[in-house]
Amino acid sequence: MALRITCLCGTNAMQLHGTPAAQANCHCATCRDFYGVAVFSATAWAVESVTVSGAENARFQHPAKQLSRTFCLNCGDVLFGTNRLGMRVVPNALVARAAGGVLDAAFAPTMHLFYRERVIDVADALPKYLDGWDGPLHAGQDHPQPWLGL
Ligand SMILES: [Zn+2]
Numbered sequence: 536m537a538l539r540i541t542c543l544c545g546t547n548a549m550q551l552h553g554t555p556a557a558q559a560n561c562h563c564a565t566c567r568d569f570y571g572v573a574v575f576s577a578t579a580w581a582v583e584s585v586t587v588s589g590a591e592n593a594r595f596q597h598p599a600k601q602l603s604r605t606f607c608l609n610c611g612d613v614l615f616g617t618n619r620l621g622m623r624v625v626p627n628a629l630v631a632r633a634a635g636g637v638l639d640a641a642f643a644p645t646m647h648l649f650y651r652e653r654v655i656d657v658a659d660a661l662p663k664y665l666d667g668w669d670g671p672l673h674a675g676q677d678h679p680q681p682w683l684g685l
Pocket residue numbers: 542543544545546547607608609610611612
């Protein structure tokens with residue numbers, strides 16, 4: 536399947552092919568600062584799974600980190616970020632907007648990352664990793680609930 540999404544002004548369009556490699560809410564200070572959000576909800580994709588049409592975009596490289604964001608030169612919407620693994624990270628807000636404001640369950644976050652660095656608490660049943668997904672869980676989640684399938 537291919538999903539077509541656009542920036543707010545429609546100058547740039549993106550096609551997402553296949554399925555994302557990861558779906559998460561990231562609470563890390565770097566995302567918060569770089570994307571200007573309290574929690575960065577996004578899906579991560581292999582480079583070849585995200586194709587962009589439209590030339591009116593630019594890429595900003597983080598001055599200190601291995602991180603960049605590609606944004607529309609007209610409306611400023613971030614189309615995707617590129618993380619240190621070279622994956623393209625697409626904000627859920629754009630995906631939801633393309634579907635009339637509702638995020639398809641196929642893209643819904645399956646976990647919280649870097650919960651240690653959070654500025655807001657979240658009450659849901661998703662695993663809350665203090666750091667990356669291969670690290671420890673937030674206190675109270677030491678014994679993952681069986682319905683999470685962990
Ligand atoms: Zn735009």
